[in-house]
Amino acid sequence: MANVLPLAKRVQILNLLCEGVSLRAISRLQDxxxxxxxxxxxxxxxxxxxxxxxxxxxxxxKNVQCDEIWSFCYAKQKNVPTAKAAPAEAGDVWTWTALDADSKLMISYMASGRTGSAAETFMQDVARRITGRPQITSDGFTAYPNAVRVAFGKNVDFAQLVKTYGPDFGAGPERKYSPPVCTGAHKVVREGNPDQSKISTSHVERANLTMRMGMRRFTRLTNAHSKKYANHLYALALFFMHYNFVRQHKAHKLSPAMAAGLTDRLWSMEDIAERIDVRANVPKPRGPYKKRSEA
Structure with a gap:
């Protein structure tokens, strides 16, 4: 296949995608x-x-923290009505994340709206990936209690960390670019008997920064936002595969997947690139067949 880039070139591009470099910048850098x-x-x-x-x-x-991080596709929600040729998925996109606070493994992620049905879908995915009885901490979003109840039933210790914020004073740049000051937080037990010392969202909120630094489309106040929802999801998938299996976490000097016992070695980006080739070489169906959406 003469048109396929050499493995080394593809690995370089994939690494750049996981280090916050935009698609067009990669195009220029890699020619x-x-x-x-x-x-x-x-x-x-x-x-x-x-x-x-x-x-x-x-x-x-044993200790799972959940959060949602905002971004948008094509245009911000308020601008969608006047946006030219806006696709159906244009507008706000919330990335739901569930992090194992001990291993730092990103257990589950989902790009969707910030709704009750999205919360249920997300927590059900978290539940099917976890064994045993976890302790879960989320922020104060009102959809979480019902979503956790639907996904885990009574087999969970669940609490919310509800933060309060001060008034949004000022009219200058500091008001536009800085969020209101957090004036406090209180712990609310929703299910079971969670360990009070572990009711926290600090680790998953720190992961939000890692996401914004590692994916260009999450950078604020730029034109690097996602133009297609599918590409937004693909960027998440690549980033979290790299984060879980390839990248060593400074907390324990292992990849999160190694710390969680999912693998016994540190992966490389070559491993991911080679699996892309394997998937591409899987024989396609021949003859009449139904599309997945029609099956």
């Missing part, structure tokens, strides 16, 4: 077309979605 970079992102994203489903299961997580 390849923007379409080549986009195609590799799609292939990598589909592969990493499959790998996450296959590998991140039966996680013995």
């Amino acid at each position: 390849v077309s923007i379409n080549t970079v986009s195609k590799l992102l799609v292939d990598a994203g589909e592969t990493c979605l499959d790998l996450h489903d296959q590998l991140v299961t039966h996680v013995e997580a």
